[in-house]
Amino acid sequence: MNAKLKIALLSMLGFSTVACCGSKKAGGKKDDAQPQIIESDSINTGIILMYGVPFPDGRPASPISEEEAAKRVEEIRTNEAATEDNVEVQKKEENEEEITIQRGPAPAPDGTLVTPITEEEAAKLIEEMESDKGKAQHGPARLPDGSAASTLSEEEAAKRVAEMEAKSEQAQK
Amino acid sequence: MKGQRLGLRKQIGLKLFNSLYDTAVERHTLRTLFWECTLRCNLKCRHCGSDCRTDVTERDMPLADFLRVLDEEVTPNIDPSQLLIIFSGGEVLVRSDIEEAGREVTRRGYMWGMVTNGMALSRERLRSLVAAGLRSISVSFDGFEPIHNHIRGNAHSFERARAAISYIREIEGLTYDVITCVTPALVERLEEWKEYLISEGITRWRIFSIFPAGRARHDDTLHLNAEQFRHLMEFIRHTRTEGRIDLNYACEGFLGGYEGEVRDHFYMCNAGVSVASIRVNGDISGCTSVRANYTQGNIYRDSFWQVWQDRFEVFRNRRWAHKGECAECRVWEFCRGGGMHLRDDDGELMYCHYKMLK
Numbered sequence: 001m002n003a004k005l006k007i008a009l010l011s012m013l014g015f016s017t018v019a020c021c022g023s024k025k026a027g028g029k030k031d032d033a034q035p036q037i038i039e040s041d042s043i044n045t046g047i048i049l050m051y052g053v054p055f056p057d058g059r060p061a062s063p064i065s066e067e068e069a070a071k072r073v074e075e076i077r078t079n080e081a082a083t084e085d086n087v088e089v090q091k092k093e094e095n096e097e098e099i100t101i102q103r104g105p106a107p108a109p110d111g112t113l114v115t116p117i118t119e120e121e122a123a124k125l126i127e128e129m130e131s132d133k134g135k136a137q138h139g140p141a142r143l144p145d146g147s148a149a150s151t152l153s154e155e156e157a158a159k160r161v162a163e164m165e166a167k168s169e170q171a172q173k
Numbered sequence: 174m175k176g177q178r179l180g181l182r183k184q185i186g187l188k189l190f191n192s193l194y195d196t197a198v199e200r201h202t203l204r205t206l207f208w209e210c211t212l213r214c215n216l217k218c219r220h221c222g223s224d225c226r227t228d229v230t231e232r233d234m235p236l237a238d239f240l241r242v243l244d245e246e247v248t249p250n251i252d253p254s255q256l257l258i259i260f261s262g263g264e265v266l267v268r269s270d271i272e273e274a275g276r277e278v279t280r281r282g283y284m285w286g287m288v289t290n291g292m293a294l295s296r297e298r299l300r301s302l303v304a305a306g307l308r309s310i311s312v313s314f315d316g317f318e319p320i321h322n323h324i325r326g327n328a329h330s331f332e333r334a335r336a337a338i339s340y341i342r343e344i345e346g347l348t349y350d351v352i353t354c355v356t357p358a359l360v361e362r363l364e365e366w367k368e369y370l371i372s373e374g375i376t377r378w379r380i381f382s383i384f385p386a387g388r389a390r391h392d393d394t395l396h397l398n399a400e401q402f403r404h405l406m407e408f409i410r411h412t413r414t415e416g417r418i419d420l421n422y423a424c425e426g427f428l429g430g431y432e433g434e435v436r437d438h439f440y441m442c443n444a445g446v447s448v449a450s451i452r453v454n455g456d457i458s459g460c461t462s463v464r465a466n467y468t469q470g471n472i473y474r475d476s477f478w479q480v481w482q483d484r485f486e487v488f489r490n491r492r493w494a495h496k497g498e499c500a501e502c503r504v505w506e507f508c509r510g511g512g513m514h515l516r517d518d519d520g521e522l523m524y525c526h527y528k529m530l531k
């Protein structure tokens with residue numbers, strides 16, 4: 001399975017492996033800059049070290065006036081007040097849903113937004129891809145065949161993943 | 174609470190991420206280079222130097238020595254526009270030639286950034302740093318005034334950090350974040366602290382915690398107990414779902430059920446994989462948080478590039494860490510023995526984040 005596919009799968013599972021080159025505005029929202037997909041060796045750029053600094057975005061820095069800066073903070077505060085209701089709704093949803101996708105879907109390698117899929121769909125998808133290739137692949141093993149992932153206990157799921165990995169390794173030999 | 178439990182979705186994600194990590198290790202593309210340009214500092218923070226790794230009487234590294242490494246070893250081997258150079262300390266701003274250093278690395282096509290406590294960051298100084306090409310800056314901001322000043326050991330440190338952040342906000346396009354080292358005094362007030370940061374217009378926030386080692390070992394005002402640590406994880410997870418401020422827990426360690434929920438990425442120790450550092454005495458290592466024992470060479474003796482390419486085995490192949498409690502650990506596959514900074518001089522594990530989540 002190549003890196004792009006793995007990144008796409010991670011995105012579909014609701015996990016981000018990308019570093020965004022657009023700076024983030026107040027309220028945690030990204031601005032209009034297109035998120036940039038960083039491939040395998042560069043999953044690193046989004047990772048924040050204990051004593052590091054965030055990776056810069058694409059723009060050079062330039063000063064704005066003190067007044068403009070104060071105005072922007074004021075805007076943030078006003079937006080905050082306006083979105084309080086939304087936050088309440090979000091809080092409620094969060095309690096209701098066990099799996100919370102962080103910050104919405106991550107972009108796919110072609111830049112399009114990927115709609116998160118369920119665990120079952122992901123399991124099916126991985127299995128399809130594996131059987132398409134007709135041979136065992138290096139890397140993450142196939143998921144339990146046929147049975148719905150959600151009906152498995154954690155232990156059982158882990159056991160089956162391990163079994164698949166062992167088979168995969170054997171097939172490679 | 175999520176605790177240690179890893180759901181199936183997360184296990185699949187971690188397995189996928191694991192294989193991407195293997196590729197990253199294989200390629201070990203250098204993306205971040207720390208230049209520890211000084212160990213001098215204008216503060217005496219309680220947690221600083223907790224790894225007791227270096228002598229603070231060490232003189233600053235001359236800029237020319239660092240530039241020589243860039244010119245002879247780094248620039249010929251990489252695309253400078255893809256490498257972030259981080260000036261680190263001590264407190265970087267005690268050096269008077271930071272602007273010159275910034276201009277020189279910018280002229281060579283590199284991005285650069287720095288971490289500061291804000292004490293010496295006036296509006297004018299910041300603007301001259303920006304003119305010298307500064308692209309990213311992080312400011313330490315550890316909680317409300319008494320908490321911050323207690324940790325930083327200076328009665329004016331809170332006000333200075335706050336002012337520094339306000340100057341930073343005046344710069345369009347400058348990437349920044351605020352770093353909070355969460356201590357027991359702050360842990361119960363995290364919600365309040367978050368509201369304060371948001372009201373100050375801060376959009377990006379990073380949290381880390383201190384583990385009991387070195388100077389910090391016997392200071393109970395610094396480290397979180399298991400319950401406080403879990404509270405912190407819950408707080409970060411919840412804050413990220415709100416989407417009001419962009420919050421991340423630093424790389425540090427594997428977080429079990431919180432993986433994928435308290436950071437933008439899964440746990441990964443990049444030291445020696447994509448991160449290198451040149452220490453003030455010329456030592457070459459992974460990230461600056463790692464102890465001196467893991468030094469891989471010295472720029473005054475060795476070729477930096479050869480060291481980066483051919484050594485660093487201890488960072489890139491963590492099988493050696495599969496001992497003690499890690500040997501028995503059911504999440505070894507995803508954690509690989511934790512961050513390099515969590516290993517003592519003998520390679521023994523000093524702290525396990527995952528265990529704190531029991």
Ligand code: SF4
Pocket residue numbers: 427498499502503504505508509510511522524525526527528
């Ligand atoms: S015991 Fe070791 S491998 Fe397991 S979680 Fe802790 S540091 Fe990681």
Ligand code: SF4
Pocket residue numbers: 049050051424425426441442443444448460461462463511512513514515
């Ligand atoms: S050594 Fe620690 S701080 Fe450095 S990259 Fe690894 S986990 Fe992060």
